[in-house]
Structures are given as structure tokens and as C-alpha cells.
Amino acid sequence: MSISVSALQAATRTRGALLRRRVEGGEDLRAERGVRIVRLGGGTAVRVGPGVLLAHHVGLHLRDAGAVIEIGGGTFVNHRTEIVAHERVSIGRGCLLAWDVLVVDSDSHSVDGAPRTSPVVIGDRVWVGARATVLKGVTVGEGAVVAAGAVVTRDVPARALVGGNPARVLREEVTWEE
Template structure:
């Protein structure tokens, strides 16, 4: 990395964020540059032996990641987890590139406890690239959220969401289609809506 690139990155985020990100990143099995910002409480990882992989992503205060002994949590480049996001991964949770996850979002691949002595059921959660998840949404086990999809604030997602659609409500229901970006333009979902 050249000296100019290092300086430009340091101008973008305060040095304390890089130091906190470096300390936080020690719990990851494979990682890029993790930038932590926004003060206390610091992000927390409860790592019970599973695999935790992250690209160049950002974590805000209060983020909590819980990975079970057989779990695998992957977070792609350019994604961020905003304040108080909780991810519980007993089997597998994949978050794609450039995903924007708002405050107080809960993502779980498990019900966390069995009912009536039935075995615990875990189903993977896949969040594809360029997904936006609104504040206080809940993403439940076995869900795939397609590329470029938007989940409205306060939604409870109980079934898979197709790419380039907007869903909202409890349980989440289809609201609208989003125009897929043209091949030559890397549009965000918001840009695609207004084209």
C-alpha cells in the first residue's frame, strides 16, 4: 500500500477507529481491514469455535456477533452493520458485498431453543450483494434475500425475497419491484428506483 493511500484512508476515518478495528479483528479467521467507529459499547463477538470471515467492512457501536461451534459467518467487502445489530449464527449466515444493515437489526439462523424436546432446527441465512435492511428488522432462519433487495424498517422476514424487490411488514410482504442496474452502471437499489 502506498503512503498516499494510507494517508487518504487516515483522513477518511480517525486513527482510533483503525486501532479499535484492528483489536476487534483479532477474533476473525480471515479478514480484510475492519473499521470500527462510533464509540462505546464496542462491538462484541461471542465465538464458540465456528468460523468468522469478513472483508473490508464497518461495525458500529453495540454490534454483537454470536457464532456457534459449528457456525460459519461471512461478511463481504463494503458491508456495514449499524448500531446494535445482532447476528446469531449456529449453522451459516452469509452477508454479501455492499450490504447496508441499519440499527437494531436481528439476523438468526436458529430458533435458539427447541420446543417440546424436539431437536434444534438451524437453517442458513443468505443475504446477497447490495441489500438494504431497514431499522429494527428481523431476518429469520432459512431465508435468502436476493441481490439488490430492500427490506423496510420494522419488517419480519420469514421467507425468501427475490432480487430487486422491496418488502415490508410483519410478516414481510411484497411492496414493489426495483429496476435492476444496467450492466455498465454499478447502481445502488436507491439509484435503480429513481431511474
């Protein structure tokens, strides 16, 4: 069976229109099949900028009361990516999150009395590679690149390329294009 590109684009816009009822903002939101928003607490919010594309089977999980997920305009979140907010996850404008990315602001438990949650901030125009993980309390600076498979446990400077487990700066002053 063959489906035209225009038919797929129309389907993503239709799903986006249905999903917009569950998010704040989201002008021209496009969503592929299987996108889900899971709310386990009251007073939660998903705020989406214009022109966001959520590929198939993306999960947005709001785990605690008052949790917020923000996704800036023009950001593309690829398939099977999971964004988990117990408190707050903010993703900037013009970002690319590859497939199977995990962004989480909590350990879901406390170890040795450390705080269980800490917000995650991903700046504008950040590229996060396939199967990368961004953990609680991390800020990723504008224009940074997170390599595939990286586990980000501490802040990433603007325009830095990080990779590894735990992620470390591999290069500085990088630029990237789609």
C-alpha cells in the first residue's frame, strides 16, 4: 500500500488538531500516530509553540501535580522519544530530538537525601542524537549537540558537542545544520 506525502502531512495535521485540545498553544502542531500525553497529577500543563512536529509514539509524561512540559516552536521530536516531567522540562525553539531520546527531570526516588527532582532546560537550536539521555537538573546551552547514546548528567555549554557516558565536552564552538 502506498500513501502520498500530502496524505501523511494531512494526517499529522489532523492528529495535531486533536492533540491541541490537550495542550496549551500548538498552532500548526503536527502529530503522528501513537503520540500520548500521560497525566498522573492534577494541574499539569503541556505548552507547545507553533510548528512543532511530534513523530509516532512520542510520550509526554506528567508524573506529579503541577508538572510542566514546554516545547518551543519549530522543534521536531522524533519517534519513541519520552519526555518525563515530575516538575518541569523545557525544550527550546528549533530543536531536533532524534529517535529513542529520554529526557527526565527526576530519579523517581531520593538517594542519600538528594532532591528527587530538578528541572531540565534544553536551549534553542539544540540537536540531541539517537538514544541519548538527558537527566535531572541539566541545562543544555543554545546550539549544542548531544551525540547519539550520550548520557548527560551535568550542564552542557552553548555550542558544545558532548558525548559519552557520562557525557563530556568533545568540541567547542560547533555549528550544525539540518
